[in-house]
Amino acid sequence: MTETTHATETEGAAPKLTMRDRHRIMTRESIMAAALEAFGERGYVAVTIDDIVRRAGIGRATFYLHFDSKAAVLRELRNTRMTVWSQQDAPRGGTSGRPSIRAFFEKVVDFYTSAPQLYMALHQARAADPDFAAAHRATMEANVEEWIRNDAMPGATEAQIRLAIAMMYTMVDSFMHLWLVDGWPVEREAAIEAMTDALHATMR
Structure with missing residues (x-):
């Protein structure tokens, strides 16, 4: 034994x-x-x-x-x-979904700013490694399926969900690049508010 x-x-x-x-x-x-x-x-x-x-x-x-x-x-x-995301951490659509969207951006921004080497390596890998880029797209596809399955955007079409997910990833990546790579002075709270407003408008 x-x-x-x-x-x-x-x-x-x-x-x-x-x-x-x-x-x-x-x-x-x-x-x-x-x-x-x-x-x-x-x-x-x-x-x-x-x-x-x-x-x-x-x-x-x-x-x-x-x-x-x-x-x-x-x-x-x-x-x-990365922080283990629970279903409760996912951003939600609809008129009352804004707090969940803000909480999501707060969590992901705080994670990446606490692990800048990881963000920069991931960003570089997606640009330079086709297999890594494909794996990233597969993650986004999984998000689409998950949002549809969990009705994250009530009444939305698949095309609308894809747009929201694309915006979510793009905004996070763009702000992280400005902060961690370019050193651009953007205030954290203002950035989170701007991302929240933009995604909330898309997810309504």
Whole structure:
């Protein structure tokens, strides 16, 4: 009987991690931390697998046990470092939806301003890596399906939902680029209000 199936475990409890499991998790986290540091210093395009493994203190073979490319590391960083959004966090349409839209923009703006290296790496990857750009579009397509399924914009057509989602992504990306890349002095509250007003008008 293995450590993860010991008879004294309570039913439904999470399985215990073996030493090998813990080492694997620590190595994976080390790779992601090294990659984020490298992306922040050199930019996504310039960073190589060798840069990442050197910073992480591992060999290339170990890297490829966990990831098949630097794009895969960046996708994992995006998925694990971003706040887990609940259904309640999604912006809602209709005349009373403005508070939910503002709360959404506040959350996403605060996340990216607290993780500027991640934003910049994601922005660069979408511009330089066709596979990463395709994955980003797939995420947007999933948003369209989710908004339709959850009736996020009551009475809206699919075309109207697509427009709202395009505006949402574009506004966030544009303001983040102004703040984090160009250093343009735009006041946070004013920016959130402007994005909220624009998306609310589209989602009514």
